Each structure stands twice: as C-alpha cells, then as structure tokens.
Amino acid sequence: MxxxxxxxxxxxxxxxxxxxxxxxxxxxxxxxxxxxxxxxxxxxxxxxxxxxxxxxxxxxxxxxxxxxxxxxxxxxxxxxxxxxxxxxxxxxxxxxxxxxxxxxxxxxxxxxxxxxxxxxxxxxxxxxxxxxxxxxxxxxxxxxxxxxxxxxxxxxxxxxxxxxxxxxTLDTLPERELKAGLAEVIKYGLIRDREFLAWLEENVERLTAREAEALAFAIERSCIDKAQVVAADETESGLRAILNFGHSFGHAIEAGAGYGVWLHGEAVAAGTMMAAELSHR
Missing domain, CATH: 3.40.50.1970 (Rossmann fold)
Incomplete structure (x- = not known):
C-alpha cells in the first residue's frame, strides 16, 4: 500500500x-x-x-x-x-x-x-x-x-x-472512463511536474494496458502533486487555480453540450488543448 x-x-x-x-x-x-x-x-x-x-x-x-x-x-x-x-x-x-x-x-x-x-x-x-x-x-x-x-x-x-x-476497482472501469481519467493525470505533468510528464510519455501504453505498478505510481505521483498544491492554497485564493488548467474551456464544453454527453476528462483534455492554443496565440 x-x-x-x-x-x-x-x-x-x-x-x-x-x-x-x-x-x-x-x-x-x-x-x-x-x-x-x-x-x-x-x-x-x-x-x-x-x-x-x-x-x-x-x-x-x-x-x-x-x-x-x-x-x-x-x-x-x-x-x-x-x-x-x-x-x-x-x-x-x-x-x-x-x-x-x-x-x-x-x-x-x-x-x-x-x-x-x-x-x-x-x-x-x-x-x-x-x-x-x-x-x-x-x-x-x-x-x-x-x-x-x-x-x-x-x-x-x-x-x-x-x-x-x-x-x-479500476479492473472494471470502461476503457473510455480510463482514458478520460488520464487527462487529469497528464495535467499534473503539464502544470508542475516535468519529470512526471516525461515518465508519462514513456509509459502511457502501460497505463492504458492497466499495468498495476504503472497505475499505482501514476496515481501516487498525481496525488502528491495535488496534495502539495492543496496544502499551500486550500481554498483556491491563488496557487490552487493552476489545477484548473483546461477546465474553463472544459466546463463550457460540458455545460454547452449537456451534462453527461462529454465525460469530464474528455472535456478537460479538449479544454487543455484549447487553453494551450490560446496561450500560444
């Protein structure tokens, strides 16, 4: 454990x-x-x-x-x-x-x-x-x-x-749900953990194949990243807003399409791409 x-x-x-x-x-x-x-x-x-x-x-x-x-x-x-x-x-x-x-x-x-x-x-x-x-x-x-x-x-x-x-419980998770969850995992690498992002690029196929050790490591690393941000800014008065990367566009997609049409992780993935493109512009 x-x-x-x-x-x-x-x-x-x-x-x-x-x-x-x-x-x-x-x-x-x-x-x-x-x-x-x-x-x-x-x-x-x-x-x-x-x-x-x-x-x-x-x-x-x-x-x-x-x-x-x-x-x-x-x-x-x-x-x-x-x-x-x-x-x-x-x-x-x-x-x-x-x-x-x-x-x-x-x-x-x-x-x-x-x-x-x-x-x-x-x-x-x-x-x-x-x-x-x-x-x-x-x-x-x-x-x-x-x-x-x-x-x-x-x-x-x-x-x-x-x-x-x-x-x-992940053994019975539908593949679509698993991939949607990976959007939030990847988010941590993008916003604050470059080493983790590099690991994800090399190991994403292990995650989609549900290899136990890879999943345990990715979940633990994601929780460490989030725990550190929450400890520093519990009520989102500053730093914690970084966890919303991709969520502004993502929430708009979910609300606009109708709740449940897009999975949350799918909307966050699309929102992340949109936020990155807007920042680039």
Missing part, C-alpha cells in the same frame, strides 16, 4: 493507494468519530463493490446503512443532494456519523456537499472508483453540484477524513 498525506494541520488526512483496500475496514474505522456510517454509491458501482465494503465495515462492528443514487453527470444535481439529506434525516444520522462516498467524481462531489451541509458538517470519507476520482476529485475538499447555468457553481470546501483508492 502506498500512502500520501494532505498536510492541513489538525485536518490533515491520508490517501491510501493499493489493492484489496475495500476489505480493510480498519483503515476507515481509524478515521471515524463513532462506529456508524452511511455509504452512498451509484447504480453502476453498487452491484460491483458495495457489498464488499459494507461486509467489511459490519465485520468490524460498524453500524452501516446505504443509499444508491442514479449514475452520471446529469444526476449531479439538487435532486441527488436532497436524496442524501432525506436518507440521513430518515435514518436519524447524527453529526458524528460518517458519510462514505463509494463511486466516481459525481458520487464524491454530491456526497461531499451533503456532508458539508448536513447539521453544518459531518465526517466524510472518499472511496473513489474511477481513475479521475482517484487522482483528482476525491482529493482537496471541493464538493458540489451542477446548476443549469454552470458546472460546480453550488458547493463548499469540505475536506475528507480519508481517501481510500482501491486499484481493484
């Missing part, structure tokens, strides 16, 4: 990267205030991995309830947020209950925003299951939902207690 720490003083938290981590309940329990949790997933990920995580948690003595949401960027909306709040209220969840997001970027963003707003803030754990979520959206505390007039326009900064990136 590889580990990276996001250094935020008393709110610092680990990112654990490896295989078989969904069954390592002790890693989650160590970051929970009380042994009670609500796991939020989606209709694609839940049939694959929800039982594995819930069984491990219950075996460790955690009281667990679950909620499964519709999948896709189109559901990163107020209706999904309300569904989580409704489940928390119906289940009498307390402020000390931990909300666990099991899924990709949409699940993590919506669940994180629910955690930020339920009783003015509850503990939150990210268990990302896509490459893009493991290297980007699960790290740094940005949470939120989309609005018809703009992507991610309603949200909050709310840091997780833990990010648990189980590489086993």
């Amino acid at each position: 590889r580990s990276v720490t996001v250094e935020l003083g008393s709110r610092s938290y680990p990112i654990h990267i490896g295989r078989g981590l969904l069954s390592r309940a002790e890693l989650l329990l160590a970051r929970m205030s009380v042994p009670r949790a609500v796991v939020v997933s989606n209709e694609v990920v839940a049939p694959l991995y929800l039982d594995r995580l819930v069984t491990a948690l219950r075996g460790a003595g955690v009281d667990v309830s679950t909620l499964v949401l519709p999948d896709g960027e189109i559901h990163k909306d107020r209706a999904s947020l309300d569904a989580i709040h409704d489940a928390l209220l119906a289940g009498c969840a307390e402020r000390s209950t931990t909300l666990i997001a099991l899924g990709g970027g949409v699940t993590g963003d919506v669940a994180g925003f629910a955690a930020a707003t339920y009783q003015r803030g509850m503990p939150f754990i990210q268990v990302p299951t896509t490459l893009l979520a493991q290297v980007d959206s699960s790290v740094g505390g940005k949470t939120g939902i989309n609005h018809p007039l703009g992507k991610n326009m309603i949200g909050a900064f709310h840091q997780p207690r833990l990010v648990l990136a189980d590489l086993d």
